[in-house]
Each structure stands twice: as structure tokens, then as C-alpha cells.
Amino acid sequence: MAEPKSNELMEKIVSLCKRRGFIYQSSEIYGGINGFWDYGPLGAELKRHVKDAWWKTMVRLRDDVAGLEATIIMSPKIWQASGHVDTFSDPMIDCKTCKGRFRADQTDEIPCPQKPSKCVNECHGEKTEPRAFNLMFQTYVGPVQDDSSVAYLRPETAQAIFAQFKNVLETSRQRVPFGIAQIGKAFRNEVTPRNYTFRSREFEQMELEFFIRPDEVVEAICGGVAKPEGDGHPGDPQPNWGWQLWHKYWVEERIRFYEGIGLPRNTLVEYWQTRQELAHYARATVDILYKFPFSKRDEKGELKGEELEGIAARSDFDLSQHERFSGKPMGVFDEELRVAWKNLDQAKQDELWKRYYEARKGYLERSGVDAEQASKDATEDADGLARGQYIPHVIEPSAGVDRLILALIADAYSEVTETDPKGKSETRVILKFHPRVAPIKVAVLPLLKNKPELVAKAMQVFNTLRREMNAYYDDGGSIGRRYARQDEAGTPFCVTIDFETLEGMKDGEWAGQTDTVTLRHRDGGRQERVKISEVLPVLLERVR
């Protein structure tokens, strides 16, 4: 089904992003490189603000999250433990006629590179059987290139968090429940990068691994596990929360985050993965989708949305895998559990022991450990409960920075058509970014650039503001044109120093009474007089 309107919008967005320096094609002067995108001056600021907002919300404003910044290249054993070496692949086929390589599920969609000269699009000539093509970029570390020096560019930031779990636990004074957060680049050698920056080969993630007590431990300590009730945010975390409430909590926290940086709830879709879609270790996964212009439509013609973030309840799978592969214990000691366990009656101990045992045994068997050994290991694991020991479970809110940037730009994009007194009409772009993420927070504009008093005052205001937020000084062209330029960059506020400002002067000194400026709001174009001393606090309140 053709969707001319959406495609047209995407074309406008791509064009604007290039023209205003949000996004360029990587290596453009060399013809580009497929699946790689650079952020220009405005894009780099937008991205910084988004990442800073995430870090502030997820790390600095929380007592229960610690930050981490790990390397992109790690020991390849990490990717064996995580399953990426074995299973992170697409099935590919080669066409013997045109020598092209295609994803097995896309041979009908992807045009033949030599079409129509050598092979027919529909069949791609004679094909090989599908073979697994790993999506991790591979390289070699050290001077010798052999099997022992193979390494990978991380395909996700999450695994570094699991690998450093014990180090962070031991050095940060955190106790379960707590989280470890990381922002950083990840790489996937996508066969067909597409939809502009949405599916690219190099991208950035913002991931939190939030470690929680298994439900059996919560029950031992609190006497029961609270269950989710009704819709909406479940409120402040409570000791009797099990994985379901923690999962719900993080879904709602993350939606609040998106609302807080300007994506209205009605542009988002909360999609619960079906049992068939879930990874084998996942108990539940909610994808937060944004309705991009290029999203497919459902039967009713509504945009279905594409993933911005996945919030997965991953049980104890990841830490268990790293424990098995590294031989290093990944369990924690929990004094509250040790004390509580002693006070349980035998029947309760047996019941909790059995449930924990079954879960551990299930994991071990699914991981290929034989039944007898699994039973033995699971017994040992469950025995640990009495000593206050267990492997934490995890809730993982995992977001893509570049997708979010694209969603913010798409959502901010709007056009306004204005007709001048001569009847000539012009359509221009306004990017309605939330002040928290807007690349430039405020532009300072002297009404005229050839009036030294206006310029001096404007510079003074500008120098005060720029210390606290990203500000821009512009004295070129008519004031209307300068406003339009800022609208297109998504700047929420303009401060204009005009003749009314100067009326506050007396004998070259500032008398102070009417020391005001025009504060112009991007959205709606509203203008108000504000005292100079009020400008900074008024803006700070809105941009933070």
C-alpha cells in the first residue's frame, strides 16, 4: 500500500536534517558508507541533551542506580556466554548468477544488483542454501591474526554491565535491588540498514540493568509478593515487589521519561510481546513504540509504531550464564534473607526452596546441562537461600539513542504557512522540541546590530545565559527572519534587546526600573516583557 504522505514527510525531515546540520551521511565526500550517520552541530547538541536527560533521570536523581562506562571491545568469551556468538545471526543466501548476498527472508524484496542483465529479480538465479551470518563486527586484537585473537565490537552495551556486576556491587555500596546504567556505542552489521538513522550499523544505546530479588526471596523476607493491580504507575518501589511490579514500574518510568522530553503518550504504543515472540529466558517484554512516519499501518490505517525501547524481565539468565562461562560466582549475599529464612517454618522453607530449585534447574537444563548435573547444581543453588545467597533477577530497560533522536525530530516537525501583506505566502518549518532537549535553548538578539547600546546589552545578557545553557547570539537580518531561523532549529525561546530595554538607561548607566527584554516563545509566537533579572530563572525552570 502506497503511503505518499509519510514518505513525503520523511523526505522533508531528511532534507531539513542535512540543511540545518542535524544529521549528515557519514563519509559523504567519499560517497558515504551504508548504515552510518554523523551528527552535525545541532544534532550533536540534541543528542547530548537527550543523553544528559537520561543520565540525570536514571542515575543522578536515583539512589539505587550506579553508572558504568565499559569498553566497546571486550573479551570474546562474553559473547559466548551471552549467546551472541552462536545465535546472533541472520540466514543468508548467495545467488550463483549475480553473486549477490541476500537475507533469506528478503530475496523477494531486495532488487538484484545486476538486474535485469544477468538474473531475474524474482528468483535471483540459482541460490545457495541459507547460511548463518553473524551480525557482530569482528576484528583481531594484538599483533597476530588468528582464532585466539578474534574479538567483536559489542552488539549491545548490556553485557558489560553483567560482566562487571560484582565489581560494581563491591565498590559502590549498593545492595539488591539496585541498577547499573550505561550509555555507549554498539554495532550490528545489519544486512539491510534502512529507514534513515532508525536501523543503522553503528548506534548508541542507553541501557539500565536493574537487579532485583527473585520472588521466592521477596516472599521469604516480606511474607508475600505484591501483585500488579490496575493500570498506570505503581508508585514508589516497595520491599514486597516481585518481578512483575518492578517490570511494570520500569515500563511506566520509561514512558514518563519520554513524556518528560516531549513525546506525547498518544504517539507511543506500549506493546506486550506475545509468548511466541519472547526470548526463551524472558518472562515478559514490553516494547515502547513510536509512530514513525515510515511505520507500517494496521487494518484500520493507524501507524503501528517502531521500537524505541524494550523493557524486558530477563530472570536470572544473564548473570547465570556469566557464572557458568567465567566460573566466577555471580550470586549476592542478602542479610535480610538470611535472618528471615531462619524464622520461616519448615513447610514455607520447603515450598520456597522447591520453587527456587525448579527455576534454577529449568535454566540449567535449557542451557544444555544434563538432567543429573542440573539437579545437583540446582540443589546447591536452592540450599544457598538459607545462607542468604541467590542470583539476582534483572529488569532491563534498553533504549536506542538514535531512534529517539529521530522520533524527537519527527514529532517536533511542523510547518506554518504565512502570507505577507503583498499576498505572497511562504511555508516554513518549526521544530517544536521540548525545551529540555532542544539543541539551542535560547537565542539572544539585539534588535539592530548598528546600535552599540543594543549590542552591548545583548552581549551582557548573552554572556549571563550561556554559562547556564546552550545559547546563541544572532544579529544578522531582520528580527522576523532571525525568529524564523531559530524556529527551524527548534530553539524554544528568543530574547530580544530592543529600544524599550534601553529606556531603562540613564546617563549611560542602567537605572533599572524598566530593564526589560522581549521574551519570544517559539510555540505560538507569543511575546512577553520580562525583567532582565528574571530571564535566567524563568528559562532555567523550563529547560531543566
Add this chain to the structure above:
Amino acid sequence: MAEPKSNELMEKIVSLCKRRGFIYQSSEIYGGINGFWDYGPLGAELKRHVKDAWWKTMVRLRDDVAGLEATIIMSPKIWQASGHVDTFSDPMIDCKTCKGRFRADQTDEIPCPQKPSKCVNECHGEKTEPRAFNLMFQTYVGPVQDDSSVAYLRPETAQAIFAQFKNVLETSRQRVPFGIAQIGKAFRNEVTPRNYTFRSREFEQMELEFFIRPDEVVEAICGGVAKPEGDGHPGDPQPNWGWQLWHKYWVEERIRFYEGIGLPRNTLVEYWQTRQELAHYARATVDILYKFPFSKRDEKGELKGEELEGIAARSDFDLSQHERFSGKPMGVFDEELRVAWKNLDQAKQDELWKRYYEARKGYLERSGVDAEQASKDATEDADGLARGQYIPHVIEPSAGVDRLILALIADAYSEVTETDPKGKSETRVILKFHPRVAPIKVAVLPLLKNKPELVAKAMQVFNTLRREMNAYYDDGGSIGRRYARQDEAGTPFCVTIDFETLEGMKDGEWAGQTDTVTLRHRDGGRQERVKISEVLPVLLERVR
């Protein structure tokens, strides 16, 4: 010469960094991976503050610098143009006996991996001839692994700036002189990573490429080129600055930056590369060295220092190379030059034309263009001056984030020995970070954790402070112990809510008169009473 004292200090630093969560070995649970380091919770905050300080100083507080965030994997043609494919290599030899591979200049330093069983350390058995080993990590992009899909992890962030020079120029309203700044990861497959995080294989750079007019253009416009006079900072940029003054300016600006985040000038060395050391295209390079504990010592026993940053005057080499390799024009149009040129007399035009021509011809010949063609191309380049066209020159201040972090930790490291009334003495660590970069800016401590009024007030103060800076709440242990814990983390300020604070209360409400807290300074341990309403502004002034 043995340097036990320095080594001992490095050991203490490494141990502290692990213990307090500044730096961990990457992939530690899998035995680590040589040359890769992760930043733990305190390290990640320290690094964020350092990068934010650089970005604020170099981009946001300047009108003449635009930001960029480019990809790590770029078109491989970029690395052909930059010379990295051909020349970014170490000479390596293989030992036929032990099968080890060694840098040709280090065979005497590096122990044989199989020593002493198979070969002698001094000779490493029978050796091959030295072969070039490229330091760029190589990978393949796309589903087919062949010569056409080879790509590299960038060994520096600088080249992306050159490749996107025209895009930024055209979309950012900047004109020469102006700069483009970028922070990001870079990768070098060092044969022998060493000195902790100082020489690692994955690291982060903060680079500025500052584009300036060639001296001939400055002279055409301003009638002359100002020369550096005396020592110290040359002051605000002037239109008549040539490359020498711009170079000096950036050296001094960068030293100011280091001083501003707490590295005293006497810990830094301003090292001017000798003519023999300079790259062939560089006119001058100043390395800013920091006297690390592991630095070598000169004849007088003074630490010589290791490079934190290089500030190179790179002429027009980089843009010229990309123009040649991409076939895309990298020159700029400068209206002031066009106008000025017309007003020059013929003799002056000829003189400037000739100097510009000679410089261009010299570059082209050194780049392998034959004499006749070089002469033709250089004529065309010099003819452009009359139309206001030229290729900008560049000054490059290029800093390593990880080295700076290590320098800041080494510089902050100090010990204090205290003796308690019973005569028992204890030595503890104080990290004297500058408040601007300290991971935690302030800790908020209720004197006792079992006094609800103290706790409530402490939480209130904490919640106010944490919105503006990274703050930490700690109610565990004696107040002295909590101070010591913060000293070791490098927290410059502690705010203690004590009984004197509570004296400001009346009937459960705050009467306000004596609403004060103890502000404790890490350095010197000085304590002062400060009104609660004053705490935030007092701290903000010091941490920004």
C-alpha cells in the same frame, strides 16, 4: 634506573581505583583483555565531568566553534587520504623459535613468551625481517568479507572533522576562522599497551580542528601578519593573527583549561617538538606533558612527563589530502579577501601569489604529484586568491580523555596519617580533585540516622542539591568515618545536618533564624556554618 617510589605510588593508585570503583579491568571475570579498561561508578562520573568541562569550554562558551559527533567506522578512503593505511604502522618481527611477534625496536625489552624454555631473551631466537604492522583495527562492513568491504575503527577522531568540514561550514553559519570539535572513542591496536590506562587500545579523544586563514590571506586583508611577542597568553584573537599566533593562543588556552580543572602549571611541561620530530606537514607542534609517576626522569632526576595533548599547526595538509582523494573542493570563499585583493597593488599581489603558490606546490610535490602537474595545480590554487578562494590551514589541539583522567587521579592522590587519642595511627587517602571534575560534588549527611528530624531535613537539603549537581546521601557509620569515605572518593564538600540545624525548628516548623548546616571542606577539613539557603549558591560557584 629503579624508581621504587613512583612504582609504589602507581600501585597505590591502581589499587584505589579498583577498590573505589574508578577503574576496572575490562572483562575481568574472563581474565581481562590486554589494553582495555572500564570506568566504574566514580570513574564514569569523573569522566563525564571532564568531557562536559571540555565541551563547555571549547564549544558552548565560544562563538567560533561548532560541535560534531561522527561515526567510529567511516569510509576506508578517509584513512587512505589521511595516510593511516600506508604509514600508521609499527615494524614487527617474528621469532621463528618461540613464534612470538615483537616490535622491532623492543626486542630487547619485551620478554620472550616461552622464556627460558625455547629461546634466549636477548636474541628471541632466529628472527624474520621487520614488517609493517598497521595499528588500525580492521573489520568488514556488510555481508561479504572481501577487499571491497574492509573498514577500520578510527584511530583518531580528527579525520571525521576534515571529511565533514564543508557540511559543517555550509550548515552552521560559521566562517573562517572557526573550529569544529568532537569527543569520541578511538582505537589503536597497540602492540604493547602499558602504564595502566595511559596507553590502551580503546580510548577517548577530545579534538578540535580550528581552521584559519593562510598567512598570505591575512596579509592581503590586514596588510600584515602579527608575530608572537613574549611569553604567555596572547589575548583575544585578532584579525591579523597568522598561524603562529593562533598556535600560541591554543597552547595557552589549553594550559588554562588544565589549570582550571586542577592541574597546576608546575605539573605540566610545554614541550616543543624538534624539527626532526615534526610530521612532514606540521609547522610546529607543542605537546603538553603531565609528570606521571611512571614518567622517565631527566639527568637531573626530574620527571620528564608524558603527553596529555598535542597542539599541532598542520598547515592545509588535511583538507588538501581530502580534496585530492575525494575530488570534492575543500576550499572556502572569503568575501573579505576578494574585496581586499582588488585593492592591493600589483607587486603585493604578485608577492602573495608567489608565496601561496610555492606552499601549494610544495605540498603537492611532497604528496607525490609530478612537478609539472604540481606547478599547474598550484597556479590554479594561487589564482583563486583573487576570487577570494583558498584552502584553510588548521591548528589542532588534540587531547586524550583517559590520560587526563589518570593525570587527575595521580595529581589528586594524597595521604594523611592521623593518630587517635589511644596513639593508634592510621593512614588514609584523600583525592583532592578540583570541584569542577570531582565525581561527587557534595555529600549530605544527617548527624544521626535514628533522629527523624535530622533525616527529614537532610533529605530536603539533598533533594535540592542533587537537581543541580551530583550529590550523595550517606547515613552509615560515624560522621568521621563518613567524611573519610568522601575524602577517598574526592568529594570536595560535605553538608552535615546536626542538632544546631534543628535549633531553627519551632513546633515542628522551621523558624528559620538559625537554619544552618555544617559545610565541611575536604581540603584541610575546615568546617563552617552556612545558612541552608546559601548552600546551593555557594557550592554552584565552586563546582561550575
